[in-house]
Amino acid sequence: MDRRDFLTTASAAIAAGAAAAPSAALATDHDHPMPPDWAEMARRNDQIVMVVYPGMTALDLVGPQYMFANVLGAKVHLVGKAHEPVACDTGFSILPTMTFTEAPAEPAVLFVPGGTTGTLSFIEDDESLGFVADRGARATYVTSVCTGSLVLAAAGLLTDYRATSHWVVRDLLRHGGAIPVDQRVVVDRNRVTGAGVSAGLDMGLHMVALMRGPDYAKACQLLAEYDPQPPFAAGTPAGAGPQATKLMDDMFAAFKERTVAVLRDRSRR
C-alpha cells in the first residue's frame, strides 16, 4: 500500500465517522467502500501547479508539496521553464514534471516557492513572470511561501491583497502593491501566502483544509506526524531577539535593495 492508497482509505474512514470504524472492509488494502461524499472527492480532477525555478529553496516547495500530494482527487505538477533539472539553493536538483507550455490552463492551485537572488532573476524573466500572471489570473487559489509572494506581487497578483512573506522582506511587499501582514499564513479571498521557508507546512495544511475540509486536513497532519517541537524559540525576530534580527536585516541589505528595485521596475511596466 503506498501513501496515496493509505490516505484515500484513511480519509474515507475518518469521514464516515464511528460507524465506519474497524470493519472487515477496512482490514484489506485495496478494496474499501467509500462514503458517497468522499468517493465524489476522489473523482475530482483538480490540477495543482507548483512553479519551480533555479535558485528556489527546496523546503519552500517540498513542505506544501507533501500536503498537496495527499489531496484526494488532485494531481500535483512541478512546472518549470524547460525539461531540465532545477538547481535549488541548498545544493541539489529536482526534475520538473512539465513545462510552462504543457501546464494546465486553469489550475485549482497556483503555487510559487521562494529563494533569494534566484527569485529576483525569475521575476526579471518575462516568460516566467508572464506564466505566473497568466495562470494566477485563472487559478482558483493563488499561493506562495516565503519570498514567493514577491513573485506574485511582481506579477500583479497581490495588488490590494493582504499577504505575508519571509520576515526579512515582508514589508517590501508594499512596493508590489500588496498589504504586508505579520502572520504565519494569510488568507485574503483566494490568495493564500505563507511566511518564511518552514511556513510551507502550515500553508499547505491550510490549503488542504480549504480544498477538502478540516477532517481531511487532520488526516494529512497525522500522516505527516506534524506535531512540531523546535529545540529553540528562535524562529521569529521576536523569539530570536533584536540583536540577531538587526544583524540579519542588515546583512540582507543588498538583497532588499535589489528587491525594491525589481518590484518598482515591474510596477512601472
Next chain:
Amino acid sequence: MDRRDFLTTASAAIAAGAAAAPSAALATDHDHPMPPDWAEMARRNDQIVMVVYPGMTALDLVGPQYMFANVLGAKVHLVGKAHEPVACDTGFSILPTMTFTEAPAEPAVLFVPGGTTGTLSFIEDDESLGFVADRGARATYVTSVCTGSLVLAAAGLLTDYRATSHWVVRDLLRHGGAIPVDQRVVVDRNRVTGAGVSAGLDMGLHMVALMRGPDYAKACQLLAEYDPQPPFAAGTPAGAGPQATKLMDDMFAAFKERTVAVLRDRSRR
C-alpha cells in the same frame, strides 16, 4: 548574496555578540571579519551523507537537508545507488549528487530518510543496506527521520540504542533490536532519530546544535522562520484521537506485517 554567504555572515556576527553588532564591516556583503572560533568553524571539512532511494518521502529528506546545508564548514551529499533520478513517493524526482562508491568513507553524518514500501525494498537490497552498515559504522553521527530508522535497525546500527520512528511503526523497531521511545527526537550516544516526516526539521535543528552549538542553530532557525503554527492539533495519535489513530493503524496493517518480516529476516543473517 546567497543563502550560504548570508548565514556565514550572520553566524559570525551573532557569535561575536553585541560588540560585533551594527558595524561598517557588516554593511557590505562579502567582506566580513569573523571571530576566530567561527573562522575556524568555516575551515572544517565535515562530509554529510544523506542517502536517497526510490520511494523515499521527499519531505523526510528536505527538512533536514535545509538545516544541514546551512552548517558552516560542512558539505552535504545526496548519495544514491546510481547517477539516476530518484522518484520520491509524492510524485517527483530528485538527482543524487554522488553514488555509494563515490561517497566519503568517514562522514561526519550519515542520514537515512523514510518511506513505506520503497524503504522495505531498500532494506532488502544487499548493496544498499551494506552501504548504510559500512558508513554507519564509521560516521560520527548516525541519523534518520521517520521509517529511516527501520533501515538503520536492519543494518544493525540501532541494536540496544533508544530510537524513534513514524508513530505507526515505532514499536516495530524492537524487531530490529532497538528500544522504541515515544519522543519527537531521540539522541542516544551518536544515534539521532526523528519521528514521522515533519520531524526532520526538529531533528535537523538538533543536529546543527550538536555540530555547531545552540547559537548557530538559532541563527538557522531564524533564517528558516521556523515558528510552526499548525492549524490543527492532529499531529499525533493523542491529538488526532483514538478513532483516527486506530483506523490508520489498521490500514497500515499489511505494511507493518511486511516490516516485521523484513526486520526479522535481516536479524537472522
